[in-house]
Amino acid sequence: MDQLYKWELAHLSALQKLPFVGDVRHEWIWLTITKLGDPLLAFIFYFPLLFAFHERGALKMLVGACISEFLNGVLKWLFHGERPYWYALDIGYTPLMQYPYTCETGPGSPSGHVMVSSTIFYVMITLVRCKWLSTLCWVLYAIGLALIGISRLYIGAHFPHQIVLGALIGILIGHIVSRWEPARWRPYQTFLMAGILVVIGVSTYHGLLFTGFDPNWSIAKALQHCAKAEWIHISTTPVASAIRNISTMLGLCLCQLLSTNYRLKNDFSEYGAVGRLPRLVLSVGHVILACALVFASDYMHSTVLVYYAAVFTANLVNILLIVVFIPYAMRKYVFVFDPEKNK
Numbered sequence: 001m002d003q004l005y006k007w008e009l010a011h012l013s014a015l016q017k018l019p020f021v022g023d024v025r026h027e028w029i030w031l032t033i034t035k036l037g038d039p040l041l042a043f044i045f046y047f048p049l050l051f052a053f054h055e056r057g058a059l060k061m062l063v064g065a066c067i068s069e070f071l072n073g074v075l076k077w078l079f080h081g082e083r084p085y086w087y088a089l090d091i092g093y094t095p096l097m098q099y100p101y102t103c104e105t106g107p108g109s110p111s112g113h114v115m116v117s118s119t120i121f122y123v124m125i126t127l128v129r130c131k132w133l134s135t136l137c138w139v140l141y142a143i144g145l146a147l148i149g150i151s152r153l154y155i156g157a158h159f160p161h162q163i164v165l166g167a168l169i170g171i172l173i174g175h176i177v178s179r180w181e182p183a184r185w186r187p188y189q190t191f192l193m194a195g196i197l198v199v200i201g202v203s204t205y206h207g208l209l210f211t212g213f214d215p216n217w218s219i220a221k222a223l224q225h226c227a228k229a230e231w232i233h234i235s236t237t238p239v240a241s242a243i244r245n246i247s248t249m250l251g252l253c254l255c256q257l258l259s260t261n262y263r264l265k266n267d268f269s270e271y272g273a274v275g276r277l278p279r280l281v282l283s284v285g286h287v288i289l290a291c292a293l294v295f296a297s298d299y300m301h302s303t304v305l306v307y308y309a310a311v312f313t314a315n316l317v318n319i320l321l322i323v324v325f326i327p328y329a330m331r332k333y334v335f336v337f338d339p340e341k342n343k
Contacts, residue, residue, distance in 0.1 A: 004032045005087055009096075011280045012084050015153055016097050025248070025279070027099070033055030034101050037113035037148035039241065042120050043248060043315060048322050050124065056183040057127040059323075061120050062252070063193070064177035066245040068119035068170055070197050072112045073238030074204050074239040077215045081109025085156040086225035096156035103226035104157050104236045111158045111166035114149050118167050121145075122174025134282045187256040194249035201242050234307055247312040258324050 020026060035041075042065035051058035085102050088246055106112070121141055128134040149163040182190070208215045219237065226232050234240060 002091075004161065005082060005159060006091070006093070007016050008161065009084060009088055009093055011160070012096060012153055012156060013088075013094060015150075016156075029101060030154045031101060034113065034151035034155060034157075037117045039065065039072075039112055039116040040235070040244075041319060041336045042069075042116060043244065046120060046124075051322055054127060056181065057124070058256040059182045059252070060127075060177060060180060061123045062248065062319075063180065063182045064119045064123045064174060065116055066197070066248050067177065067242050068116045068173045070201065070245040071169075071173070072110060072115045073106065073167070073241050074200060075110055076107040076238055077204055077208060079109040080161055080213075080217075081106065082156060082159070083108040083218070084159055084220070086221040088156075089225045098231070098330060102155045102157055102230050103222050103228075103231040103233075104220045105222040105232060105234070106156055106236055106238045106241075107167060109162040110169055111149070111152055111162045112143060113152055113166075114158075114163050115166035115170035115173075117148055118145055118170030119174040119177065123178050125281055126174075126178040166308040182252070185256070187253050190249060190253040190256060194246055194253065197242075197249065198246060204205045204337070213316075234304065235311075239306065240311060241288075243308050243311050244315050247321055251316040252323070254316070255319060255323040257322075259328075269324075 042061070043057060047058055047062050047065070050061060082090075083104060084096055085096050087093075121144065125134065125137045125141055128137055145167055149158075149167065152158040152163060185193075205215050215238070222232055223229075
């Protein structure tokens with residue numbers, strides 16, 4: 001494996017020196033692309049936007065994001081993948097350039113950005129019914145995944161084989177989830193899915209500890225080799241991701257319990273053009289919530305347990321607001337008239 005790492009490391013070093021790609025004036029492009037592939041955006045950006053227009057599709061994408069990111073963390077524990085930015089320093093190789101998004105604290109294989117992105121966008125595209133538009137989306141899908149992969153290589157966060165592995169697994173998960181209908185699940189089914197994820201995560205984590213292997217070994221690597229301490233974020237650990245996924249699934253279960261037949265309560269199509277209003281409100285709501293989550297992340301980072309509790313609570317509230325409370329408020333205080341008169 002070391003031979004593969006060294007061979008790929010030479011190519012990553014060359015990538016950072018290419019005329020266009022490695023130009024510091026274009027650095028912001030790759031940092032923006034890598035941020036757009038952040039799994040967190042699936043929960044606080046892509047889901048709220050999609051839910052405003054396609055409720056069932058949004059729930060399907062959300063479940064896909066939870067499963068993909070959770071399994072990504074488990075696989076990272078099992079595969080024990082190195083990251084280029086610390087591996088280069090470990091072997092005495094020429095250090096790679098580091099950036100604000102370089103210092104991920106979890107293991108490197110497979111790539112979480114690529115894996116989750118390939119899953120959620122696969123699910124989204126399967127919702128498109130127009131043939132020519134679907135074809136265009138698949139082309140953009142391939143281009144987008146390639147750009148996210150290159151951005152992860154550029155900042156020294158992943159080796160090429162980790163990108164490819166993440167894409168393949170993510171596409172497979174997306175293909176499977178696209179055939180599901182989470183909007184029709186009963187609360188116990190959603191709770192069971194969350195329980196399965198918990199069992200897989202806990203058994204993997206403690207199984208590694210039992211065999212004498214530290215699942216958190218990569219955090220020490222990041223702390224040792226990151227160029228700037230402020231670039232290290234606890235939100236990049238597999239445990240933080242797992243908590244986000246579990247709390248999201250439990251939040252979805254609560255949504256089902258709080259709203260009998262909630263699948264139909266968010267459909268504002270019968271109100272014609274006026275039905276666009278809740279979509280706007282949902283979009284604004286997700287932006288506010290995203291800012292709150294970012295603030296919580298920065299404010300709570302000094303205490304691990306408090307931070308994890310904040311992540312759990314924030315994601316639980318996120319789902320409840322988007323799926324239940326905001327649509328409920330729209331129906332109660334906005335759409336209090338007869339839809340037949342507004343067609």
